[in-house]
Amino acid sequence: MTGRCVDLSTVIGTVAAFCTTVSYVPQLKKCWDTGSAGDLSLRMLLILASGVALWIGYGVLKGDLVIILANAVSLALLLAILAFKLREGGRAGAAARPGPHDDALRRSEERYRKVVEGARDYAIFTTDGEGRIADWYEGATAVFGWTADEIRGRPSDLLFVEEDRVRGEPARELATAAANGVAPDVRWHLHKDGRRVFIEGRVVPIDSDAGQRGFLKIGQDVTARRRAERALRQMGERVARFAEASSDVVWIRNAATLQFEFASPSFETTYGVDRRHVFAGNSLRRWLRLIHPEDRASALGSIRAVREGRRTTHEFRIRRPDGTLRWIKDTDFPVLDDAGRVVEVGGIGADITDEKRASDRLRVLVREVQHRTRNLIAVVMALADSTGREAASIGQFRERFAARMSALSRVQGMLSQLGDDEQVTFDGLLNAELAAHGMLDDPSRVALAGPSGVRLRSRNVQTFALALHELATNAVKHGAFAVPGGHLAVHWWVEIMDGSAKLHVDWQETGLQGLDRHARSGLGRQLIERALPYQMDAETRYSIEEHGVHCVIVLSLGR
């Protein structure tokens, strides 16, 4: 070792000693930081320490300072590591699974922690044996509003609503959990801001950190779901009340069997049978039996179509037990489950008998109105024709045609004002015509005698009115009312012969002198002598007597 020139073996030995010694430093630092020797083998450490100690002995014997120093430092470092290992071994001495299993446990705990902290929809917290809050996770903050710092150490009672606290529910819940190993916790709870949240959860006893008994409470906030369910239930009840109150039949059938599952009370008023009678046994067959045989196939077909997922509207007749026939209009629709399968067939049935009658009646009326209108136009054209043939000038045509149109219009007015069972009466018709010609203005010139209220058949009224119009017009123009002192007497009476009633009308004008007995045979005479017999089976006689016109009409009134 002495001398100026350093021996090569000394250099190599020094570098080697430095490297082997320094190599322990990172391991020791790790042990220092973690407080554990990790997965280093105790046996390996002991053998290594023995080896290093022997190296020191070797160096002493050889008198080699480098070997002695290097191995002394290494031994010191090794002993430090060994100390960590031994301390750890003593503490974990009882642990059955040392080594890599510790790590797995730690990872598992880590997972649980993350699950608990991540379950924001679940309120999870622990309490000590007296119910004071210990651990408080994020989900609990989200549900109850309290932060962990605010609530830790406070009694969990404050999460209960007032009435439950008064009844002692918090203590009872913990007692149940302690006794049974679990207690349900399904009730309204209190949020920090005072509102109520409905929690569905449970309480289980756990061992707390200090080895004492504590409790774990896990619950889900189902307030929104509960409100939705309640709203749905209330809606269902409301709909049910509608169904109960409806005059339409609301019904539901099983889609597979087509049997009734529900029918509202109006089923009984509509079909005239007790629901229980239909529901007992095969309700489809019993229902079909109520339907008119001709409509059964289509009614069944319509319901089957709904089973295929279609909506249908169909009409059918039913026969009530009392024999009356009613028309039902059913609107049927499929009721689907979440998967879109038809599970029920629903329907609303309305008794449309009255509507149907009304619309049938309306259809008849419209047809009748059209018929009458076309007939009326044809009559107008015929009157225009006849008037044209007898008129000497266009002025005369206009005057006579207008007068006849007025008569036609008067009688149409009377007909249109009639009610269902009303008819135009003879005296009504006569008075209207005479009044229109001003013949009632002087009561001394006219004598009317006969029963009032003699009803005329409606289809005869128009022609009869035109005939009376012609008689009145003639009287004013050429007869009793064309001269001073003229007089008109109209007598009528009803005669019953062989069960059929006949109206006799006697029209007698007087006060004229020297009339031409073969006077005009215009439309007026034609109507009386030809139209009334033709159309009304009337017997008529029209004669121009010495002092004025005398007309007799005998008219059948029917039954």
Add this chain to the structure above:
Amino acid sequence: MSDRRLLIVEDEYLLAEDMRQALEAAGATVIGPVGTLARAIAMVDSVAGIDAAVLDINLAGEAVYPVAEKLLSRGVPFVFVTGYETDAIPKCFARVPVLEKPVDMIALIRMLGS
């Protein structure tokens, strides 16, 4: 149509008269007119040599179809006249020409003349 014998069945006197005058003016011999179903049947049964007929469908509330059937079975051509929609006419008369009221006399004469 000077030698043709035509039956008129129409319940409204003024319309029957109108047709009678129009057909007579065209040279035909008019049988009737008659205004009730019973008289129309009696006429068809008793009068021989009817060449053609014009039938108002509604005769005072009664349908003229029994008369139409008689004419059809005898091969006598005829024309319906109606104020109603023509869709109410029974199918067996589907080939019978129909004139709506008010009747176009020129069309009527053309139909009965052929």
